Amino acid sequence: MGKDLETALKGLLGVEEGSTTEEIIDLVLSVAPYISKLRNAVILHRLQKRVKENEEQLIRIGNKVNLLDEPLKEMLQNTIFPFVLDDLMEEHQEKKVEFILDGFEYVVDEKIREEAYIISYYDVLRELRIEDLKRLLEYTRKFKQGIGKEISKNRKELSYTDKDLYYKEASYRRHIDYKLESKWLIGNDKDKQIEQISDLVNHRYYSDDKYRTRFNRGVMDSKLKRASETKLTRFGNDLIKVFNLEILMDEIK
Structure with missing residues (x-):
């Protein structure tokens, strides 16, 4: 030494x-x-x-x-x-x-x-293992706006060429997601979902006009989709920043 x-x-x-x-x-x-x-x-x-x-x-x-x-x-x-x-x-x-x-x-x-x-x-x-950390990076804006598009395309193509492998890999990713969710690294806005569903139940997005009704229902569906989408949490984002995990980005497949 x-x-x-x-x-x-x-x-x-x-x-x-x-x-x-x-x-x-x-x-x-x-x-x-x-x-x-x-x-x-x-x-x-x-x-x-x-x-x-x-x-x-x-x-x-x-x-x-x-x-x-x-x-x-x-x-x-x-x-x-x-x-x-x-x-x-x-x-x-x-x-x-x-x-x-x-x-x-x-x-x-x-x-x-x-x-x-x-x-x-x-x-x-x-x-967390290295594969867990790579999966966490898939929820970042940088991934989604960058190599994520190509990776999503490749995974979709795999569903046609090798369904067994596709479902095996998808199942493994979901397993990792449960692990990440349990540690509050990723999640969705459940409070927002409840609010949106309440609006729907209370007809807040309805109207007498058929066109406006369809439009408002479309807005409602869009809001529900965004609220239910799994996202990177503040805690997850901080973990990536503290440990400089983005260097793993290029290793994601």
């Missing part, structure tokens, strides 16, 4: 100068939440490998943290960075390591002080 990286890790953990690399690793293992059961050679090797591979970013983040005010610095050192290290040790999908560190750097850059807010996003990220 290089001297600069060792210094950065000490700073991020609030370790005093003079501690050895081995002592730093021991400290990491002792302060990371729920880590005692994972204290073994495999986990240690995984941590060392990922720390080394992301040395440049960790040093950059460490330098930024050193410039913060003491209360924020202490919160990041004592709570958030150990939490991040815990994820680095436990995460099995290598691609997510990038998001874990990008999220931490975002927190530092934006000087986010709400500990519960930060941890809640990491909790959700921990439970």
Whole structure:
């Protein structure tokens, strides 16, 4: 481990100068939440490998943290960075390591002080796989206005050429949607739906004129369709922003 990286890790953990690399690793293992059961050679090797591979970013983040005010610095050192290290040790999908560190750097850059807010996003990220994150991106405006059109076309064509595969993939996407909905990352405006249905029941969109009746019913149908459409929530949008998930966009098929 290089001297600069060792210094950065000490700073991020609030370790005093003079501690050895081995002592730093021991400290990491002792302060990371729920880590005692994972204290073994495999986990240690995984941590060392990922720390080394992301040395440049960790040093950059460490330098930024050193410039913060003491209360924020202490919160990041004592709570958030150990939490991040815990994820680095436990995460099995290598691609997510990038998001874990990008999220931490975002927190530092934006000087986010709400500990519960930060941890809640990491909790959700921990439970999502890469395919889940790709599906989440399909609800963004950028996807719908960009590659989403071509992907929708390809999926529709698949329904004619290989129905079994089409339904298998559609079922899997729906399974992921349930997962995303359960975490409030996507959803629809149920209150708005109730309001629109109430308007319909109360004949608010009716009139005596047949043309106007058809027109108003069309407006009603359009409003109901928009209200029932599954959309990206504010929480989902923030998750994408915090962890810089849009880099997965080009991998969606």
